[in-house]
Amino acid sequence: MRCASAWLLAGLPLWMIAQTAQSSATTRMRLADDRGRVFAPTGQPPRLVSVMPALTEALFATGRGGRLVAASNYCDHPPAAAGLPKIGGPLDPNYERILALKPDRVLVMDMVPGPVQSKLSSLGLPVVYLREPRTLAEISRWMTRVDEFGRTMGEMDAPPPLAIGAFDAELARLTVPGSPRTGCLIVSPGQPLWTAGRDTFLDDLLKTAGCRNLAADYSGWAAIELEQIAKLRPDWLLYLGKPAAPGSPLDRLVRARKLKTLVLDENSASRPGPRILAVLRQVETALGTLPAHEPATGPTSQPPAPDSPPPAPHAP
Amino acid sequence: MRPSPARLHVAGWLALALSLLAGLTIGGSGLGVGAALAALGGRGDDFALTVMREIRLPRALLAAAVGAALSLAGLLMQAVFINPLADPYIVGAASGASLGAALAILAGLSLSYAGQSGVAMCAFLGALAAVALAWRIAGGARRTDPFRLLLTGVALGMLVSALTSLLMLLSRTALEQAFFWLVGGFAAASWPQLPPVLITLGIALVFGAPAMAAMNLLLLGDESAGRLGIDPARLRTRLILLATLLTGAAVAAAGVVSFVGLMVPHALRRVAGPDHRTLFWLCPLWGAAALCAADAAGRWASGALAGGREIPVGVITAAIGVPLMLALLRRR
Numbered sequence: 001m002r003c004a005s006a007w008l009l010a011g012l013p014l015w016m017i018a019q020t021a022q023s024s025a026t027t028r029m030r031l032a033d034d035r036g037r038v039f040a041p042t043g044q045p046p047r048l049v050s051v052m053p054a055l056t057e058a059l060f061a062t063g064r065g066g067r068l069v070a071a072s073n074y075c076d077h078p079p080a081a082a083g084l085p086k087i088g089g090p091l092d093p094n095y096e097r098i099l100a101l102k103p104d105r106v107l108v109m110d111m112v113p114g115p116v117q118s119k120l121s122s123l124g125l126p127v128v129y130l131r132e133p134r135t136l137a138e139i140s141r142w143m144t145r146v147d148e149f150g151r152t153m154g155e156m157d158a159p160p161p162l163a164i165g166a167f168d169a170e171l172a173r174l175t176v177p178g179s180p181r182t183g184c185l186i187v188s189p190g191q192p193l194w195t196a197g198r199d200t201f202l203d204d205l206l207k208t209a210g211c212r213n214l215a216a217d218y219s220g221w222a223a224i225e226l227e228q229i230a231k232l233r234p235d236w237l238l239y240l241g242k243p244a245a246p247g248s249p250l251d252r253l254v255r256a257r258k259l260k261t262l263v264l265d266e267n268s269a270s271r272p273g274p275r276i277l278a279v280l281r282q283v284e285t286a287l288g289t290l291p292a293h294e295p296a297t298g299p300t301s302q303p304p305a306p307d308s309p310p311p312a313p314h315a316p
Numbered sequence: 317m318r319p320s321p322a323r324l325h326v327a328g329w330l331a332l333a334l335s336l337l338a339g340l341t342i343g344g345s346g347l348g349v350g351a352a353l354a355a356l357g358g359r360g361d362d363f364a365l366t367v368m369r370e371i372r373l374p375r376a377l378l379a380a381a382v383g384a385a386l387s388l389a390g391l392l393m394q395a396v397f398i399n400p401l402a403d404p405y406i407v408g409a410a411s412g413a414s415l416g417a418a419l420a421i422l423a424g425l426s427l428s429y430a431g432q433s434g435v436a437m438c439a440f441l442g443a444l445a446a447v448a449l450a451w452r453i454a455g456g457a458r459r460t461d462p463f464r465l466l467l468t469g470v471a472l473g474m475l476v477s478a479l480t481s482l483l484m485l486l487s488r489t490a491l492e493q494a495f496f497w498l499v500g501g502f503a504a505a506s507w508p509q510l511p512p513v514l515i516t517l518g519i520a521l522v523f524g525a526p527a528m529a530a531m532n533l534l535l536l537g538d539e540s541a542g543r544l545g546i547d548p549a550r551l552r553t554r555l556i557l558l559a560t561l562l563t564g565a566a567v568a569a570a571g572v573v574s575f576v577g578l579m580v581p582h583a584l585r586r587v588a589g590p591d592h593r594t595l596f597w598l599c600p601l602w603g604a605a606a607l608c609a610a611d612a613a614g615r616w617a618s619g620a621l622a623g624g625r626e627i628p629v630g631v632i633t634a635a636i637g638v639p640l641m642l643a644l645l646r647r648r
Contacts, residue, residue, distance in 0.1 A: 091496045092503055092626040094618075095371050096345030099363065113421075113493045115433050119504040123370050194488050221488035 031148055034131040039105070041153040046104035048150055051090050054271040055107045055130070056081045058143045061274045062161040064150030069101050077267060077275075091116065099123055105149050132272065135204040136280070139272045140168050163274060170277050176210030176289045184211040184287075185224075185234040186264075189244045192223040196240075201272055205280055210289035211236070226253060234259060236287060241266030262286045319587065321594045328601040332380065335609035339376030342615045343367065375505040379611040379629070380604035381513040382502075382566045383576055387603020388520055389562035390577030391595055392555045395531040397462050400585065403578035404563040407469030407556070408446040411476040413567040416442020417497050418483045422490045432508060435497065436568040440512075443564035446476055451556060462552060499628040500571030502611050509569045516565040517600065520558045524596065527551060531592040574630045576607050579637040586644050610636060 031039045047069045050056040056075040059065050065078070070085040072093070085101070088094040090112045098106060098120070106125045108117055110132045120127045128149050133142040143164055151158070184206050188194040196202035197218030206213040214232040215224065226249055229237070237259045244250035254261060262283065268275040284290035319327075340356060341349045347367050354360050355368035389404035397406070405411075416438035450472045454465040484491040530551050533541040538548040566573070580603045581595065588594050610632040618627050 088626060091493065092501070094344040094626065095503070096343045096347070096367055099367060099371070100345040100347075102363070111489060111492075113496070115435065115504045118433070119506060122506060123366060192485060219487075223485040223488075 033128045033149075035129045037127075037129070039126060039128065039149070041151060041156055042104050043153055045152055046150060047102065049087060049098055049101060049103040049106045050075060051087070051093055051107065051112055052109045053077070053081075053267070054132075054273050055109065055146060056084075057271060057273040057275065058146040059107075059150055061163045062143060062147040062150070063163070064147060067150050069103060070097070093120070095119060095123060098125060107146070107149065133201055134199050135201055136171055136208055136276065137204075139201060139276060140164055140171065142272060143167065143274070167274055167277065171208070171280075173291065174277065174280050174284060175208050176284065176291060178210065180207060180210050180212045182211040182235045182287055182289070183214045183233070184236045184238055184283075185214050185229060185232060186238045186240060186269075187224070187229070187250070188240040188266075189242060189248075189250060193226065193229070193250065194221050194240075195224040197222050201276065202269065205269075205276065205283065209280055209283045209287060211283075211287060226250060229253065230257065233257065236260045236262060238283065239263045240269055260286075318589055321588060321598070324584075324588055324594075324598055325601065328598060328605060331605035332601060332608070335605045335612060336376050336380065338612035339379065339608050339615075340368070340372050342612050342619075343372055344615070344619050370506075374507045374510060375502045375611065376608055378505040378510055378513065378569060379502050380608040381510060381517060382570045382573060383580075383607025383610075384600035384604040385513055385517050385520075385562040385566040386573065386577035386607070387580040387599040388517070388524070388596075389559040389566070390603075391581040391592070391599040392520075392524065392531075392559040392562075393577075394581055394585075395534055395592060396552050396555050396559070397466055398535060399466075400582050401578070402466075404559060404566070405473075405572070405577070407450050407465060407560075408473035408476060409443040409560055409563040410567060410572045411473040411480065412446020413439040413443040413564065414494075414498055414572065415446070415476050415480045415483070416440070417571075418480045418490070418494045421494045421497065422483055422487060432512065432568075436509070440564045440568035443567055444560060446472065447556065447560040451553075456553075465552075465556075497571050499630060500567075500573040501614075501626065501629050502570055503626050505570075513565045513569050516561050520562050521600070523554070524558050527554060528593045528596045531555070531596075532590075535590065570629075572630070573607065573633065575633040575637050576603060576610070579633070579641055580606055583641060583644055606637075607633065 031041065033039070045067050048059065048064070048067045050059060050068055050071045052072060053075045056065070056068065056071045057077055059068060060078050060081060065080060068081070068084055070087045071081055073086045073089050075081045075084065085097075087097045087101075090108075093112075093116060104126060106120055106127050108120070108127055108129050117127055117129065130142060130145055130149075133139045144160055147161055147164070148156075186196040186202050186206070195215040195218060196213070197220055198213070198216045199220055203213045203216060214234050215222070218224070229250070230253055237254060239261060241264075243261060243263050244254060253259070264279055264282065265275075269279045281290065341352045343352075345363075345367050347355070347364055351360055351364050352368060352372070355364040356373075358365070360368075386404050390402070393402040393404055393406055394400055396402070417435050419442075420435040420438035447469070450469040451465060453472070454468040455461075480494075484494050530541075530546050533544050533546050534548060534551065536544075541548050563577075581599050584595055584598050584602060588598060607629070611629050613636065614627045614629050614632040617632070
């Protein structure tokens with residue numbers, strides 16, 4: 001009896017280790033997307049189609065860009081992506097073209113409407129849905145997931161790409177400690193004016209940069225009124241893409257309130273991916289919150305004098 | 317000298333056959349005409365068969381069905397309001413459908429039932445609700461004045477459109493998706509979308525056909541029609557109900573496709589004359605051919621001119637339809 005117990009005690013840990021190893025191997029052989037659909041890694045390098053520019057950028061950043069056989073019409077970065085065959089936009093992809101490419105993975109995100117995803121799936125295409133990250137830390141995990149879907153079976157055990165480690169390290173270096181003070185507002189000029197509220201990675205970018213997002217009461221990207229901007233009295237107004245047109249009501253408000261402004265590159269700031277850290281550094285440099293150990297780079301803008309011309313657009 | 321109805325029927329079937337052929341042989345995958353026709357006959361590799369069975373065939377048939385539904389709805393609305401400028405959306409069906417769709421998109425409604433998406437079902441219900449509300453406010457079946465309904469529908473449509481705009485401002489992603497839906501098109505056409513449109517079309521043909529002669533009498537005015545044994549208010553209610561069902565089903569399947577519901581009945585009236593006994597059958601036939609051809613033309617233009625970017629079918633119907641309409645207006 002004692003002998004049997006001894007065998008059991010010795011054997012149980014070994015059995016558990018074996019089970020864990022087997023389970024881990026099985027997990028590595030299967031990939032689940034954010035809708036719970038399970039995919040088996042391919043033996044050959046997978047043929048990828050990206051329906052969103054952010055996915056294309058992430059694939060190139062992690063070294064899987066060469067596996068893309070086509071991308072959306074809006075995929076323009078890096079330059080190699082611009083030369084890929086095009087399959088239409090996220091809202092109106094060309095189904096026949098995608099089908100003709102015989103992809104192993106069609107990568108989509110939230111922007112691709114449900115009926116479009118359903119149609120792609122109904123054609124037998126392996127649609128991989130990856131939820132849009134809502135924080136900068138999630139961007140790192142999201143890029144890891146994107147990378148996994150670009151791997152072959154033999155590459156599943158390889159360590160994460162260096163780009164992801166570099167992203168995490170730089171994000172840690174750029175994170176501003178302490179409670180945020182400066183009030184900021186991100187605005188996409190136009191009609192209507194859009195602002196990035198909570199649950200967007202730009203909201204998290206502002207927090208990481210040591211500022212308060214004054215639009216945190218809004219959920220997601222929301223239209224904001226000019227008077228509301230005046231009421232919120234931001235210290236900094238961060239333009240997405242281009243500054244307010246000279247003489248426009250927003251421009252007049254900026255001058256009247258002597259708001260400090262900064263122009264962020266629209267593509268870098270609106271796509272989750274490695275370029276978001278350049279935007280973070282630009283914001284911190286402009287706001288003067290850049291951690292002391294970091295070299296200050298990136299253009300800034302000073303508050304405009306009431307009669308001075310509007311600030312020239314800057315790109316990170 | 318007007319062409320005979322029989323000739324117009326033969327020409328209509330020929331136009332429909334040609335537009336279906338175009339719809340089945342034009343696409344962005346590089347599948348040639350020969351391979352496409354072989355796939356139609358069940359021959360070819362998996363790729364060719366999938367393109368034909370899951371993309372081109374449902375798309376061409378849905379475009380034809382929606383074209384037929386919208387053209388017939390346009391004819392019925394023009395008969396109700398005795399006005400050639402009336403279209404299927406005139407009493408608020410499009411704005412109601414848009415509000416329903418925007419609500420569903422904003423709520424992130426992803427459920428579907430029997431292959432019908434939540435957005436499509438909400439659009440259908442929105443169209444019915446908007447027209448029912450306008451009809452009720454205008455006095456329901458008791459009132460005979462069609463202009464009262466027309467004005468109520470237009471006013472209510474504006475209010476509903478304003479609500480839709482308000483909703484769309486709540487979320488940028490929802491705005492972009494709702495805008496795309498509103499433009500209308502057949503890019504994501506699938507087989508389950510077809511039966512609701514065909515069933516509604518069948519109902520409208522069965523229940524509308526006995527009223528063909530009565531629709532002619534409406535042209536004489538309510539008093540004269542009443543003396544000839546027609547109840548104008550009841551007839552209008554029936555026609556509006558059928559037109560709304562048709563429009564709701566069409567909009568739920570393809571979004572707000574403009575112009576075809578106005579142009580086809582109007583153009584046919586100029587060619588074939590005002591007799592509804594002829595127009596009732598010609599309108600769905602030519603509407604099917606027109607929208608199917610417009611969709612095929614859009615796909616061709618998408619490949620040849622727009623670098624693969626989908627051109628909304630509403631752009632094509634307007635681009636082809638307006639010059640055609642102006643030519644017809646100049647001729648007479």
